[in-house]
Amino acid sequence: MSKNINNKLTKLIKYYSLINHNLIFSRNSINRYNKKDPIIQKDKTLNLQKLRDKISEIKNCKLKENASNLVFSDGNPNSKVMIIGEGPGANEDKEGFPFVGRAGQLLDKMLHAINLNRKNVYITNVVNYRPPENRKPTEKEVERYLPYLKKHIEIIKPKIILLLGSTAMNAILKNADVISKMRGKWHEIEINNLKIYSIISFHPAYLLRQPDQKKFSWIDLKMIREKLKKF
Numbered sequence: 001m002s003k004n005i006n007n008k009l010t011k012l013i014k015y016y017s018l019i020n021h022n023l024i025f026s027r028n029s030i031n032r033y034n035k036k037d038p039i040i041q042k043d044k045t046l047n048l049q050k051l052r053d054k055i056s057e058i059k060n061c062k063l064k065e066n067a068s069n070l071v072f073s074d075g076n077p078n079s080k081v082m083i084i085g086e087g088p089g090a091n092e093d094k095e096g097f098p099f100v101g102r103a104g105q106l107l108d109k110m111l112h113a114i115n116l117n118r119k120n121v122y123i124t125n126v127v128n129y130r131p132p133e134n135r136k137p138t139e140k141e142v143e144r145y146l147p148y149l150k151k152h153i154e155i156i157k158p159k160i161i162l163l164l165g166s167t168a169m170n171a172i173l174k175n176a177d178v179i180s181k182m183r184g185k186w187h188e189i190e191i192n193n194l195k196i197y198s199i200i201s202f203h204p205a206y207l208l209r210q211p212d213q214k215k216f217s218w219i220d221l222k223m224i225r226e227k228l229k230k231f
Helices: 002-018 021-025 038-056 062-066 090-095 102-113 139-156 166-173 204-209 211-228
Strands: 081-085 122-125 160-164 186-191 194-201
Touching: 038 139, 081 139, 081 166, 102 204, 102 211, 122 139, 139 166, 139 186, 139 194, 160 166, 160 211, 166 186, 166 194, 194 211, 204 211
Parallel strands: 081 122, 081 160, 160 194
Antiparallel strands: 186 194
């Protein structure tokens, strides 16, 4: 009797060694949705690098000629939230990343207020080179960089785009209205066949000059927080 039990036990051990016994005895469910497809992520990284290279190859651009660095992006390319500002300032031009000066520090605090940070948002600008003396990009400059920005959006595929300032608003929405009339509401936009929710808010640089307007930006941020719960 004991011999028969030992034989059965031996056979069972051999059987379970041939299959994934961890799956059989594990109490945890198999998560088939949590892991990103490595091929998709690799393609995204490759496409972002190609886009960056194309921007770096732009010819006869006054912005590029006067800038020190190409300022491409910062944050998580897999984020559901994409933030678009105006253009690099002196600090951004020096370090090569968007929103790293005083306005960037304020943006970080704003994101923190709704439990976001640079690890779960993606940040870029309308133009990728610093306008001289921190001036606004001209309409011609915005139009030149717009195809690259749209391609950038197409690659990231965000669920939400936060447009900071009038330059970003005008570039994406083609709307010359003032921000005070456009902010505080959702705009459903289509970029390169992608339908995306967009919201407009004041640029952090403006909020540094007009801190009394922060209360309106807080409303916009809370709208983003609530919208994210649906995705």
